[in-house]
Amino acid sequence: LHNAISLSNEEAVKFLLLNNANPNLANGRGSTPLHLATEKHLKPLVELLLGRRSTNVNAKDEDQYTPLHWAAQSGDEAITRLLLDRGAAINEPDGQGRTPAHVACQHGQENVIRVLLSRGADVRIKGKDNWTALHLAAWQGYLGIVKLLVKQAGADINGQTVDGRTPLHLASHRGQYRVARILIELGADVQMTTAGLNTP
Structure with a gap:
């Protein structure tokens, strides 16, 4: 599943999910397929993965980043909205105590900060x-x-x-x-x- 996402192969991802590939299996960096699809800005693949009820939207990688942290860091407003719509924890801390709002601020992603604020992010949290x-x-x-x-x-x-x-x-x-x-x-x-x- 990770390989199919790395190659942006939507048909292969669909096929693997239909054949019960585990959407929460982590690679060597602790990244799940959802982390990877988010990092690569692959919204259609994020949608496919989130279409599986078993997909953990709040899975953490080796840095304790959730997919929402990755979307915030890269400024992907569409995927940020999608993850939040599917129950992503908006104030979840990473390994440094940083929430997605911290990460978006650190990387200058004003569009994502606006989305996070509109959904109730707490910017007073201390990392x-x-x-x-x-x-x-x-x-x-x-x-x-x-x-x-x-x-x-x-x-x-x-x-x-x-x-x-x-x-x-x-x-x-x-x-x-x-x-x-x-x-x-x-x-x-x-x-x-x-x-x-x-x-x-």
Whole structure:
């Protein structure tokens, strides 16, 4: 089944599923056929796999990524919607505690963030070292996502990482000055200090 998906062979996938191929069997990376079809943006194959009631939409690979994490990372809005329609866990953490929203923010996938927010994603969840989706967007300099998270999603603009850094600290440190300016305009506290007593 993995090989048929790797070759984008829809007929072979149909044939194998009709002959009871296991849609949840993982390869050496822990990826199920659904992970693979999502990674490769093969929406028709994702639909075929999700057509089997036994397909686990929340299966995790070796990095603890679900198919929804892969769709979020690659910016595939259509597959994101499809997975959510079939019960994908919207706030499921990966091995680093990152939800699909974290991953979409880290990779600048604003279209997917909009879908996730419209379906109730919680952007206040803290991943490893207490990084939120807003910390990742500020660090990477994704201005549109930063605005969206603060204005529409209620992200904590002054949330601190384990070492005390706010999104403003991170944007300033990385030279993301447009993001820093917007954060200040939106109410970021310029006096907050990190564990090392540094202000932004």
